[in-house]
Amino acid sequence: MTDRTTLEQEIAAEQRHLDRVYARLAELRHFAAQAEKDGYRLARVGNFGALVERDAMVFHAAQRRHVLDAEHEGLVFGRLDLREGQVLHVGRLGVRGEDAETLVVDWRAPAAAAFYQATPAQPLGVVRRRTISSSAERVTRIEDDLLDPAAAPPDMAVVGDGGLLATLSRATGRGMRDIVATIQREQDEAIRSPASGVTIVSGGPGTGKTAVALHRAAYLLYSDRSRYAGGGILVVGPSAVFVEYIASVLPSLGEETATLRSLGSMFPGMGATRTDPPEVAAVKGSLRMRRVLERAVRDAVPGGPGELRLLYRGELLRLDRRELDGIRDRALGRGARRNESRRAGFDGVFAALWAQARRLGIGRLPEQRAFEDEIAERPEFREFLKAWWPRLHPRHVLGWLARPDRLRRYAAGVLSRAEVGLLVEAYRALDVEGLTIADVALLDELDALLGKPLQPKRARRDPFQLAGGVRELSTHADRQRAAREAARERPEDYRDFAHVVVDEAQDVSPMQWRMIGRRGRLASWTVVGDPAQTAWTGDPEELTRARDAALGRRRRHQFELTTNYRNSAEIFAVAEAEIRRLYPDLALPRAVRSTGVAPVELTVPAAELAAATVAAVGDLLGEVEGTVGVITPVPRRDEVAGWLAGRAAPRLQVVTSLQAKGMEYDGVVLVAPGEIRADPGSGVRTLYVALSRATQRLVTVEPTG
Ligand SMILES: Nc1ncnc2c1ncn2[C@@H]1O[C@H](COP(=O)(O)OP(=O)(O)OP(=O)(O)O)[C@@H](O)[C@H]1O
Numbered sequence: 001m002t003d004r005t006t007l008e009q010e011i012a013a014e015q016r017h018l019d020r021v022y023a024r025l026a027e028l029r030h031f032a033a034q035a036e037k038d039g040y041r042l043a044r045v046g047n048f049g050a051l052v053e054r055d056a057m058v059f060h061a062a063q064r065r066h067v068l069d070a071e072h073e074g075l076v077f078g079r080l081d082l083r084e085g086q087v088l089h090v091g092r093l094g095v096r097g098e099d100a101e102t103l104v105v106d107w108r109a110p111a112a113a114a115f116y117q118a119t120p121a122q123p124l125g126v127v128r129r130r131t132i133s134s135s136a137e138r139v140t141r142i143e144d145d146l147l148d149p150a151a152a153p154p155d156m157a158v159v160g161d162g163g164l165l166a167t168l169s170r171a172t173g174r175g176m177r178d179i180v181a182t183i184q185r186e187q188d189e190a191i192r193s194p195a196s197g198v199t200i201v202s203g204g205p206g207t208g209k210t211a212v213a214l215h216r217a218a219y220l221l222y223s224d225r226s227r228y229a230g231g232g233i234l235v236v237g238p239s240a241v242f243v244e245y246i247a248s249v250l251p252s253l254g255e256e257t258a259t260l261r262s263l264g265s266m267f268p269g270m271g272a273t274r275t276d277p278p279e280v281a282a283v284k285g286s287l288r289m290r291r292v293l294e295r296a297v298r299d300a301v302p303g304g305p306g307e308l309r310l311l312y313r314g315e316l317l318r319l320d321r322r323e324l325d326g327i328r329d330r331a332l333g334r335g336a337r338r339n340e341s342r343r344a345g346f347d348g349v350f351a352a353l354w355a356q357a358r359r360l361g362i363g364r365l366p367e368q369r370a371f372e373d374e375i376a377e378r379p380e381f382r383e384f385l386k387a388w389w390p391r392l393h394p395r396h397v398l399g400w401l402a403r404p405d406r407l408r409r410y411a412a413g414v415l416s417r418a419e420v421g422l423l424v425e426a427y428r429a430l431d432v433e434g435l436t437i438a439d440v441a442l443l444d445e446l447d448a449l450l451g452k453p454l455q456p457k458r459a460r461r462d463p464f465q466l467a468g469g470v471r472e473l474s475t476h477a478d479r480q481r482a483a484r485e486a487a488r489e490r491p492e493d494y495r496d497f498a499h500v501v502v503d504e505a506q507d508v509s510p511m512q513w514r515m516i517g518r519r520g521r522l523a524s525w526t527v528v529g530d531p532a533q534t535a536w537t538g539d540p541e542e543l544t545r546a547r548d549a550a551l552g553r554r555r556r557h558q559f560e561l562t563t564n565y566r567n568s569a570e571i572f573a574v575a576e577a578e579i580r581r582l583y584p585d586l587a588l589p590r591a592v593r594s595t596g597v598a599p600v601e602l603t604v605p606a607a608e609l610a611a612a613t614v615a616a617v618g619d620l621l622g623e624v625e626g627t628v629g630v631i632t633p634v635p636r637r638d639e640v641a642g643w644l645a646g647r648a649a650p651r652l653q654v655v656t657s658l659q660a661k662g663m664e665y666d667g668v669v670l671v672a673p674g675e676i677r678a679d680p681g682s683g684v685r686t687l688y689v690a691l692s693r694a695t696q697r698l699v700t701v702e703p704t705g
Helices: 004-045 048-070 110-117 163-168 185-191 209-223 225-231 240-246 278-284 288-298 321-331 342-359 368-376 379-388 394-400 404-411 417-427 437-450 476-488 510-517 540-551 569-580 606-623 634-643 673-677 683-691
Strands: 076-082 087-091 102-106 126-135 138-146 198-203 233-237 259-262 308-312 315-319 499-502 524-529 556-561 563-568 590-593 600-605 628-632 652-656 665-671 694-704
Touching: 004 076, 004 087, 004 102, 004 126, 004 138, 076 110, 087 110, 102 110, 110 126, 110 185, 185 209, 185 556, 198 209, 209 225, 209 233, 209 499, 209 524, 209 556, 233 240, 240 259, 278 417, 278 437, 288 394, 288 404, 288 437, 288 510, 308 342, 308 379, 315 321, 315 342, 321 342, 342 368, 342 379, 368 379, 394 437, 404 417, 437 510, 510 540, 524 540, 563 569, 563 694, 569 590, 569 683, 569 694, 600 606, 606 628, 606 634, 606 665, 606 694, 628 634, 634 652, 665 683, 673 683, 673 694
Parallel strands: 087 102, 198 524, 198 556, 233 259, 233 499, 499 524, 563 590, 600 694, 628 652, 628 665, 665 694
Antiparallel strands: 076 087, 076 126, 126 138, 308 315
């Protein structure tokens, strides 16, 4: 225990430093604003050199001002006292004093690494590590770790009981927080892993895999900004709720350039949120679907013309279905893509008609070219071509799978009869219910198989055009800003990302790996996940193959995280007991925090499930300050949401056990856990996920009878 005076003195000392930093910051902000103004004034001087100078000045000044504003809150959060007596303050960005002395080191800079990596066993020259908490511009708390007692001067104060636990017990808001002040050593190693190749991070629930993945994105943007901001970073998460949950982390680190996508929104214009039952997802996600889709894209259009009849100079020219199919097959030979091969198909029709006209010995037949031109002018012929070989959108072709006769044909010898039955059932109400998340990867595959229609080149959008059609761009700074914005607003089907982050990777199906892989051909990767949490019930070997194909031969760097920072030890014990049913010997993370509150297990008659759930939710909303999640079996989501309609949003969220992937709530009410477990494929693993979402309170409500 530290005595009060020492604590107050230490806080006061940190406050003095913080005051100095903020004063300097105000000065820098003032300089930046001034520089911007001076830059514009230089313009009036007029010569070219002055203009260039002005542009650069205004650009840097504006950029600097933006960063200074974004990183104001919690700017300084750490301090290192080194062996030689040197003191370093660590913060969200680097700040230098008037004489270029370092006031704050950026957390991503090499000099700050020791803040995260030093331990008593390996102090890395650090004697004391201090975590500083502040609110607005006031220091509110400090917590020290004495890492090298032998090297500590006798008057060195050590206060608090470690910054991490204090942070972990705070209630959470609706979005995820950044953890920049309390990143732990094993996490830091993964965050700073080499930029190239593939960084693979695994670990049990709550070990910070998502946090690491996002901080790594920020680290990469810092260490090689032009490469990663220029090419772009894609962050892929399992669901729309999850993407919403993590959306604020990067902006809180001052980074807004990454593209966040859920698996259901990877394809332009799509935002699927519906999930399939695991056994259906296993079929839709299997690599064998590629074969099924390949057959579909070669098939005749449903309702298309079965033959072509054309009266030419009194003779009937006729191509029947077999001939038309033959022409289409030949045009699509050697992997040609359907939307790109219309011309070849049309040429095939012309050639067949010409051959027929010659065979029939039609009198005064013109040259072949003139014959074709003549036919091409005929409206009924043009109508035929349009109907026989239309431009196809992937959505059209996916719709063909909803016709059982077609599906059976495409799947013959590829899928089992039972698998076809599952798909027939799944696609029965496609028009009404819309696509599921798993369908989006099929759309993307179809898109690759169909290709893009060849279109005349359009005039490119003027990248320097400002909003509202104003073309006037006064400075290089404006141009830079416009270019940055253009980068941020990449086209929806942009694919050349410089880095791809895949979160909850254990749930990415083989077909989804192909979809993500298409966006990361030139990328380095960060892949995080936990195999014990997967809902995938398909072929594991196929999954490995698809993942390896997406990641290619890039060098891999593996990291394992071992501490669960989310769940109280009491809650994780329940989750642990669940997963042990399946994997008795699995290495599990250690939950570091105990609340002394045991999870509550309620068993109620089925008729009372609604009332018991509503009561439990009411209690939890009173007991925790932050969010409450209600997790349900997939088929029960809407029913349960109905029971709770009108309740305490935005603190309350109702999600299915599959949407709960990656999520975190302070209190969780888990409805009908037995129904989740009952799924023979992935029930236990999905229940394990649901049981490991709560930070403070867990209530399970099990219906009987
Ligand atoms: N070093 C840390 N300091 C403070 N909080 C941390 C730290 N590491 C992780 N956390 C917190 O622990 C919680 C779990 O982290 P995260 O969601 O990244 O875990 P995860 O491994 O992705 O979990 P899951 O696999 O269960 O989805 C989050 O609230 C995160 O902010």
